[in-house]
Amino acid sequence: MWQIEGGSIIEIYKNGNTFFGKIKTRAKNPISNFNGLDNKNPNPSLRKRQLIGMDILNNLTYNEGELTGGTIYNADSGKTYDVKVWIDPDNKDICFIRAYKGILFKTFEAKRVRD
16 A cells, blocks of 8 residues: 555555556545545546545556556546556655656655555
């Protein structure tokens, strides 16, 4: 499990040859969706679903030390971005999550959380 800087804890898991990531714990001080629901989803029929347990990383594949080819859903904005995830080669307790659209991107640091 990984805690995104200042935010939620996500669990990255494998299903077949594909990787996903679901929200295990929300940020202590969320930016939005204070009721714990997916309020900003562009699909009105999904706005009542719980954020806890929801997949936000979808359809990633492992290739040369990175998880790529999938998407990340930002529940705070209701937007989906392409994503790449990799572990810091110098510190296995840090991973980076890069969300991008075209040439624009933002990279988030996440720290390993042990049970």
